Amino acid sequence: MLNNKNKVSIVDVAKHAGVGVGTVSRAINDNGSISLETKQKIMQSINELGYVPNRIAQSLRSQQYKNILFFVNMSIPTFPKIINGIYSQLENEGYMLSLCNIGANNILDKIKLYTSHHHFDGIILASPHEDDEELNEFLRSLNVPVVTFELVIPGLATGISVDYHTAVKHATNYLFSLNHKNIALLCSSTDIPSNRAIIEGFKDSFATNNLDLDENLIVRINSSSNDFNTSELINLMPKIRSKKVSAILCMHRTFLPGLLQVMKDSQISYPEDVSLVAIEDYELTSLLNPSITVIKRPLLQMGKKIAEMVLHFIQKPELYGNSVPTVISTEFIVRESCKVLNEKE
Template identity: 35%
Template sequence: MKNQKVTIKDVARHAGVGIGSVSRVINNLPGVSKDKRMAVERSVAELGYEPDSLARSLRTQRTQTIAFFVNDISNVAFSTIAKGIHEELEQNGFNLLLYNTGNDKVKEKVLEAFRIRKFDGMIISFPDEDEQTIKQIMKSNIPFILLDREYQQFQADAVYSDYYNGIRQAVEYLISLGHTDIGFVTSDKDIRPSRESLRGYHDAMKLKGLKVKPDWIKRGTFTVEYGRQAFEELLREGEVTALIAGSNQLLVGCVEGVREHNIHVPKQLSLIGFEDSDFTRLMSPAITVVKRPLIQIGKQIAYMLLKRLNVGDSNNEVFNLVVSTELVKRDSCAELVKPPRKKE
């Protein structure tokens, strides 16, 4: 059979079972004894049988594909989460299709994807929280999971990172080192990560009886360029002794400013990033970060969606998961050294 395509009949004959049994094993359906299943799997391996995925999708109306609508795949967080999603899907015979929405019109991309119907389920992390787009998606009856997006009028399966406690712990750590003038650079979009991060920042400061000056908070795009701009503004204002960057891109921009102005971290400025990466680990000094388990987040999202796709899962209860963060302390933060009082 080396020069011929192995067929399902060949597998059935080799395994000593009926074609129906082979089909059920290939499509991972019940109704096959353990011995027969093992015989079929052994024959598939020995003969090198490759199921016709197109024919199978026509029969089952499944594409074995999951779509991931992501704001910016160049963002290290999204690309790492996508890796975790891919690993989990691949183990279950599914493919991952990436839609990089960027700043384009999301609704048009989603509707076009619906029309073509290239996927069985969706993982959604749009640039904003436009409820009209989600309403359209819910009408399609295609299973989906939200990633760090929240819609007040709709209940849906979602995986959230605990931005609130992540930023709150970062602020509390800086306060424990004597810092009271703490800057925070984050997104200007009205999305859950920004809302929760700001809430964590304000609550931590309020709990310690510290006032927050509006100028200490800088809000803009999640880009290196805005990180640099925000750093320059804080430097001109000259008050903050510690700074938290709300994303990896914003952190890179802040570090560019630190280097340009020869500011010593942590003697002159304590610095914390949000998201761990090779950049934060290999910097000198290594940067303290709020860390998310990105690979695990991706795998959990994929697991939840696959469970929804499972024919036997009739549970309609909405499931939300909040994933904890961890403050990884490195060398970019230090106790605030106050200048000695001048003698009168």
């Protein structure tokens, strides 16, 4: 046995097993005709010698690097669980996941720099914007499939689409059933499909129930970072005290802690003073007392599905651009944060 495992080459393995280098290569890559007995003998030699295949060299020969890049704003707290879903799906298929935190600014420069220093087979993009044409043009120029996370960009494939429209209608109708009519919607100010679907679902609920909607109660907040301005939330507090707002539908996870803090500072509690529905089910929403009614997104499934999509296009590039995104449904979990509104309130 050789003492320095780092210097063991494929030639050493071939000599040890008594076969040709090409036979060893086919055994390692599971490619081509080779008997089970020969493969077992080669694998035994690999184990005894401590040979580690050079995956980079293999990738250069096959033009497959088994690596997917994920460009994402890591300040958004839902992404770690989504990343776990992506990673588990890619790992099952023998792929690696490389993360790049693009934040909210200078996104094109970060992506150009990262792609220039990495080999990759595909890209998953979770950008806070879909109207950066210079960025979109650069991504379209890359000779790999680019799959977007809830974005609709011409020339790029949309991987998944959460059915926010139905989710928001369900939540709003639930509040209607508790006699709430003055409902404030908290959503992102970003003009992306998910946000548009949230607002459309909210408006459709009012229209379907023949109720007038005060569009001033659609509160758009900059969600590019966790350090958002709470002034819009503070402005809601007098409306709650004066009964102009009886319920809040909070459709961004980042906003919920800030909303709860502003309510605490203003000595406003739920569900006594205002009913509350939030998006995302996690420790805070389930452990608070009272616990919070939520729209639950299947974050792990979302990650797995978008990973499936990018792998699908790697394996069948001719289908790129011809597949529809996977629609993800949500779950509505009723807890203790909403109350029936008295007719006099």
